[in-house]
Amino acid sequence: MMDGRPRRQVAATMASAAQDWLELLSAEQRAIAVGQMPSDSSMDLERRRWFYTPIDHGGLTFHQQRPAQQRGAMRLVAAGLSRPGYVTVATTIGLENVLDHTEGFVELFGRERGRDPGLYYLRVFGDPAPSGTWGWRFGGHHVSLNNLVVDGELVSTTPCFMGADPASSELLGGAVNRPLARVEDVARELVCSLHPDLARRAILSPRAPSDFVTGNRTTITLGDRAMSDATAAHEESYGSVLEYTAQPKGIPAIDLDPSQRDLLRSLLGTYFGRVPDLVAPAYDDTALGALHFAWAGPTGLGAPHYYRVQGPHLLIEWDNTQSDANHAHSVWRDPENDFGLDVLRAHRQRHH
Structure with missing residues (x-):
């Protein structure tokens, strides 16, 4: 317990x-x-x-x-x-x-x-x-x-959401302000490290949606697709490929080698590390193995792209597609218990 x-x-x-x-x-x-x-x-x-x-x-x-x-x-x-x-x-x-x-x-x-x-x-x-x-x-x-x-x-x-627009902006002396740099770069490093066979399974579509697949819906539902009109125009070509499903899409973490699993752990850290250390989730090897990683869009720097990590009680989504891929969104959700609804339901049943 x-x-x-x-x-x-x-x-x-x-x-x-x-x-x-x-x-x-x-x-x-x-x-x-x-x-x-x-x-x-x-x-x-x-x-x-x-x-x-x-x-x-x-x-x-x-x-x-x-x-x-x-x-x-x-x-x-x-x-x-x-x-x-x-x-x-x-x-x-x-x-x-x-x-x-x-x-x-x-x-x-x-x-x-x-x-x-x-x-x-x-x-x-x-x-x-x-x-x-x-x-x-x-x-x-x-x-x-x-x-x-x-x-x-x-x-x-x-839901825990953090975004940045612009995702990258200039600082003095040639430095760059990228508040979500590691949230993007670690995932790209992971997808680029994959053997071609794994990469073909991980990359769901050559085109990224223009926003999250689940959007800002209160409740995540099977079949959810990106809500923006820009994405809807291309629904026929890749909407069903990226839609939310109970069975996670992409590649399972058990298919990753140790260094790639370390990258996945680092990626999780850019989401779980947002909350105080005392309550940040910890994933042992078994829990990590139940996760899937998926990508959409090109993998090159500066190209519009999207990724997700999905597993029991976890959905992570990222997109950097708007404003010439300089407008980033990232969210950590629990599809089964966002807003603590399951806990509140159990609390009501215990006390009433």
Whole structure:
């Protein structure tokens, strides 16, 4: 049985940060910042909305908070992340200014400013009591963090989304800002290391979808395909090849040699390493062997591409296809228990 103490420790840190943030808010702010207690019923649908586009994610924005309140909000965000995860999220928020510059400071999306680092939203669901059941969500353009605590234990951290636009941008002295560099490069190193026979099985399509196959759907369903219109135009040629299926596609990890398995472990680390070390999943050889790795698109640098890793309670998706392959998305999901629905269902059955 998994030791729940680390998950209780992280949950306690989250609860303390959430309580401190809420105490800084006015009654008007709290009305926006606090949502319904988590459950597995239809009353919980707001908590299960999630996006990675620049629209209203629900909650209190940075613009609606004073500086001390903003700092309290970021303390809660940090409680759900490792140090590298926090730095990546903070960098992604800052990239809104870079993207605005790239686009000539013209995008509005019906707002006063379209690319806006102040439009990141935080909402707490329920009462963050130390031993209670509650959750929180933080999101905005290219960030979506979803956490659930049940009876004082952190039970779900998915969906966990991080993106970057631009995925690569210039720094002084010839340096390059690539917040998700290893998330992309390790997977490419893995697919390029494959023997031709394995590569033919791993590469599902010569063309990548223009976004995730599962998109930002609340529930992953068999047959899911990429939701964008750009992909739909090519559905006949490769849509069914890439659609989500219960049987993972690509190659199983048991077919990889030891060095390739090490690469797969490193790739998993770029997703699991987003959360605090105490609660990051650990994969032994047996669990690793149950995973499958698949790729779509060319394998060369700078080409639009997509990959996924799938196994029991795990789906990882990545795409870097838009904006001439300089606009990256990455997500870690649990198809069986996103948003902690299975745990909430079991909790209701025990207590009612």
